Structures are given as structure tokens and as C-alpha cells.
Amino acid sequence: MTLEAGQCFNGHIRYPVHPRCPACGGEIETSIDLSDETGEIVTWTESMSTPPGVRSPNPIAIVEFSVDGTAVRAIGQLTTNEVGIGDAVRPAFTDELRDVDATMLREPESQGWDGYRFDPIR
Amino acid sequence: MDRVAIIGASMTRFGQRDEWITSLLAEAGTACLEDATVAPDDIDHVYVSNMASGEFEGQTGIMNALAHDLGLMPAYAQRIDQTSASGGAGAYAAWQSVASGASELTLLVGGEKMTHRSTAEATDVIASITHPVEYKHGLTLPSFAGLTARLYLHQYGAPRESLAKVAVKNHRNGLDNPHAQFRKEVDLETVMESPIVADPLRLYDFCPITDGSAALLFCPESVAQEYTDDYVVVSGIDGATDTHVVHERADPTTMGGVVESSRGAYEMADRTPDEIDVAELHDMFTILEFLQSEDLGFFEKGRGWEAVEEGVTDRDGELPINTSGGLKSKGHPLGASGVAQLYEIYQQLIGDAGPRQVPAEIGLACNVGGFGNCVTTTILEVAG
Numbered sequence: 001m002t003l004e005a006g007q008c009f010n011g012h013i014r015y016p017v018h019p020r021c022p023a024c025g026g027e028i029e030t031s032i033d034l035s036d037e038t039g040e041i042v043t044w045t046e047s048m049s050t051p052p053g054v055r056s057p058n059p060i061a062i063v064e065f066s067v068d069g070t071a072v073r074a075i076g077q078l079t080t081n082e083v084g085i086g087d088a089v090r091p092a093f094t095d096e097l098r099d100v101d102a103t104m105l106r107e108p109e110s111q112g113w114d115g116y117r118f119d120p121i122r
Numbered sequence: 123m124d125r126v127a128i129i130g131a132s133m134t135r136f137g138q139r140d141e142w143i144t145s146l147l148a149e150a151g152t153a154c155l156e157d158a159t160v161a162p163d164d165i166d167h168v169y170v171s172n173m174a175s176g177e178f179e180g181q182t183g184i185m186n187a188l189a190h191d192l193g194l195m196p197a198y199a200q201r202i203d204q205t206s207a208s209g210g211a212g213a214y215a216a217w218q219s220v221a222s223g224a225s226e227l228t229l230l231v232g233g234e235k236m237t238h239r240s241t242a243e244a245t246d247v248i249a250s251i252t253h254p255v256e257y258k259h260g261l262t263l264p265s266f267a268g269l270t271a272r273l274y275l276h277q278y279g280a281p282r283e284s285l286a287k288v289a290v291k292n293h294r295n296g297l298d299n300p301h302a303q304f305r306k307e308v309d310l311e312t313v314m315e316s317p318i319v320a321d322p323l324r325l326y327d328f329c330p331i332t333d334g335s336a337a338l339l340f341c342p343e344s345v346a347q348e349y350t351d352d353y354v355v356v357s358g359i360d361g362a363t364d365t366h367v368v369h370e371r372a373d374p375t376t377m378g379g380v381v382e383s384s385r386g387a388y389e390m391a392d393r394t395p396d397e398i399d400v401a402e403l404h405d406m407f408t409i410l411e412f413l414q415s416e417d418l419g420f421f422e423k424g425r426g427w428e429a430v431e432e433g434v435t436d437r438d439g440e441l442p443i444n445t446s447g448g449l450k451s452k453g454h455p456l457g458a459s460g461v462a463q464l465y466e467i468y469q470q471l472i473g474d475a476g477p478r479q480v481p482a483e484i485g486l487a488c489n490v491g492g493f494g495n496c497v498t499t500t501i502l503e504v505a506g
Contacts, residue, residue: 045268051246054260111254
């Protein structure tokens with residue numbers, strides 16, 4: 001299990017990995033695993049009106065990691081709503097972020113459903 | 123170059139409608155042709171702005187349905203999907219068709235039928251635009267708004283009440299719009315005490331789910347007077363994209379698509395932001411009115427909220443924003459909204475906005491898809 005970001009030959013790092021670097025169009029050369037890194041909450045919300053198969057309430061954050069001084073951001077569910085901007089978090093693996101048996105528009109086979117929630121470091 | 127004129131406009135009542143998508147499109151399309159007294163078989167191109175008739179209703183091919191239903195055949199027909207910005211994108215396509223000489227008379231009809239779905243289902247249809255890493259976490263458009271609103275308030279020291287004042291203003295404007303879904307004033311207390319949807323945003327920070335349709339008719343300016351004296355000119359129009367994945371933006375409180383599309387539209391029109399008399403912005407969420415008013419260059423970054431607090435964007439203010447009531451009060455039938463924004467600017471410029479009328483010779487509409495993923499900015503001016 002990895003929280004995989006991609007680095008292009010010009011040094012841009014993005015999560016998720018795209019076929020080409022969104023910043024410069026360059027080829028992605030390196031895979032970087034963020035799952036053992038500590039990040040910082042840029043902003044967060046708690047969504048109360050969620051689509052089928054999604055927990056409610058659903059606290060979510062944008063988190064910024066620093067990889068050798070280069071900032072890279074990710075988004076994902078939080079393990080709690082007791083957080084604030086600037087709080088330190090670490091990724092925590094979850095088998096199923098959303099109930100794929102619920103009726104939803106997206107084809108369940110089209111993508112993965114496991115991933116990382118962000119857990120505050122107390 | 124011969125500029126492109128808009129010689130007719132219409133919109134249906136927005137709200138919960140019994141009709142399905144093809145009937146809604148036909149209602150607006152017929153009214154628009156009648157507004158300009160144009161015969162259906164004179165139409166060369168017809169564009170239908172729509173995000174998701176297949177997903178909402180199981181009805182696809184709606185551009186052909188409309189061409190047939192209105193007797194437009196053998197007109198070229200195309201559906202335009204740019205999610206919530208489908209209407210603005212349709213205007214850009216219609217403008218291109220006339221400006222290029224491919225069409226002498228282009229009908230644009232935008233529409234969406236949504237209210238037969240539950241809120242959860244409609245939210246999922248709209249959230250299906252998100253990247254897989256967003257979708258699996260249950261990201262929705264309202265949750266992006268909550269994330270951005272919290273950051274905006276934090277970065278710029280804006281009070282939570284300033285967002286509520288956007289809702290209060292736009293509901294007040296919608297009171298005078300006979301087409302609006304909500305013709306009801308709301309006060310600050312009601313907004314601030316409404317249920318939380320995506321913290322810190324509450325129910326009244328969000329537009330409703332809506333059925334409706336709107337239409338515009340385009341032709342070369344050189345022949346516009348053959349149809350009507352009530353026409354306006356598309357002086358500037360441009361579209362742009364920003365990242366699909368929202369968190370990859372360097373500053374989530376800046377919408378790059380708004381910045382870039384407006385830059386192109388201003389350049390084409392040879393206008394500056396301070397020359398705009400009236401604007402319709404994509405207030406799907408109250409926070410979006412702040413972001414767009416800044417990214418369009420009306421106000422400095424981080425100070426759009428002050429303009430709302432000071433009444434600058436009120437109907438009798440220096441720069442009236444969302445005189446129609448905006449998406450907030452008028453409603454947001456996805457594919458129709460960008461067309462309906464231009465309907466309002468058209469009405470304002472030809473002096474037919476009734477109690478909503480403001481002094482205006484130059485108007486701007488900004489139509490946003492996704493959470494700023496794709497944007498069209500259009501500038502209309504009185505002819506002459």
C-alpha cells in the first residue's frame with residue numbers, strides 16, 4: 001500500500017500521479033511514497049450531505065507534505081473532526097473508503113476504493 | 123471583422139418542473155425564436171448545453187430531439203457538455219459558429235432536469251466529475267466549497283457573516299425575478315442558523331437543485347437589425363481550464379480558469395474590469411462570488427468580501443452583481459445556468475429587466491464548471 005506521488009524530470013511533484021506532469025508536460029520519472037510522511041492540514045471541512053455509500057458526516061482535509069523541501073498536496077478523509085488548520089497528520093490506511101455496494105454512478109471496477117485517511121498526531 | 127450579435131433571448135421558469143428535458147428545451151427554444159421572430163428553418167446551427175441528461179433521466183441525443191421538435195432540420199446540431207459551465211461553453215461555441223462564417227443564425231438552448239432525483243443522487247451525478255482519488259473519499263462539490271471557504275476566511279480575515287451577506291443580497295435580487303426558483307427574502311440570522319452542509323458553509327450558502335432551460339439566438343452584427351432593434355453584441359468571450367484535481371492548485375482560493383478566461387475576454391473586448399457595469403457570477407456557493415469577483419479583477423485578492431459588506435455589489439451599488447438573484451436564488455439547472463446568466467445581461471443591456479433594471483451598457487457573465495475546472499467569461503455590450 002502506498003500513497004504514491006509522481007516526480008517529473010523537472011522536479012515537480014504531484015499527487016496523484018498523472019500520465020504527464022501537469023506543471024510542465026514532462027515525463028514522470030520517480031515514484032514517491034507519502035504514506036510514511038507527516039503532513040500539515042491546509043484546510044478542512046466536514047461534509048454532512050454525502051452521496052450514496054459515503055459516511056456522514058465526512059470530515060475531509062487538504063494536506064501538504066514536504067519532500068526534500070518541495071511541497072506536495074493530497075486530499076482525503078480525516079479520522080476525526082477535531083482538527084484545525086496547521087495540525088500535523090499522518091496517513092492511516094483504510095480498506096474501503098466508501099461502500100461500493102451502494103448504488104452510485106461510477107462503475108465499481110473502474111477504480112480502487114482503498115486509501116489513506118489523515119490521522120492527527122497528538 | 124463582423125462582430126457577433128445576440129438578437130433574441132428567453133428562459134423558462136426555474137424550479138421544480140413537471141416537464142422532462144426535451145420539453146424544457148423546446149419551451150425555451152420556441153420562446154427564443156418567437157422573441158426574435160425568426161422562422162425555425164432559418165436556423166443553421168443549434169447547440170444544446172447540458173451536463174447530464176443521460177445520467178439524470180436516461181435521455182441522450184437531446185440536440186437531435188430539439189432540432190426535430192422545433193422543426194430546425196436540417197440544421198447542424200451539437201450537444202455541449204462542460205459540466206456546470208456548459209451554458210457558457212455553448213455561448214462560446216455559438217459565437218464561434220457565427221464568427222467563423224459557418225452559420226448565419228445559431229440557436230443556443232441550455233437545460234437540465236434534476237429535481238426528480240434525491241439530493242444524494244443528484245450530488246453523486248455532479249460529483250462524478252471528480253478524479254478517482256477524490257471520488258473514493260466521497261468528495262462533493264459542496265465539500266470543495268467548504269474546504270475553500272474555511273481557507274479564505276482564515277487567509278483574509280473575513281467574517282463568516284460576509285458569506286451570508288451574499289446569500290441575503292442574491293435572495294433580495296431574486297425577489298424581483300419572475301423566473302427565479304426562490305422569490306423569498308432571507309435575513310442574516312436565517313442564513314447563519316441554517317443547518318451545516320459543509321462546515322463552515324450552511325444550507326443557505328448553497329444553490330438549490332433545479333429544473334429549467336434558457337436560450338439565446340446569435341447572428342452577425344451586420345444583419346442584426348434585419349431582425350430587431352433590441353440586440354446586443356458579444357464584444358469579448360474566452361474559455362479556460364484549471365486543474366481537474368482541486369488540491370493541486372497552488373492557492374485554492376484563486377480560480378485560474380476565471381483569471382485566464384477573463385483576461386482573454388477583456389483583451390478581445392478591449393475593456394478593463396472597471397468598465398463593467400453589471401455582472402452575473404456563478405454563485406453556486408456563496409464563496410464562489412468572492413473568488414470570482416477577485417479573479418475577474420473587480421476587487422483585490424482577499425477583499426471581495428469587503429465589497430459585499432460595503433454594498434458595492436448591491437443592485438444600487440457601484441457594481442451590481444447577480445441582479446437576477448444568481449444561481450443562489452434563481453436556481454441552477456446545470457446546463458441552463460450559463461445561458462440564463464447571459465439572458466439576464468441581455469435584459470439589462472436592452473433595458474428590459476423591469477424592477478431589476480440597473481444603468482448598464484457593458485455586462486459580464488462568468489460561468490464556472492466543476493470547482494473552477496473549466497470557465498467561460500463573456501462580455502456583452504449595447505450595440506453601436
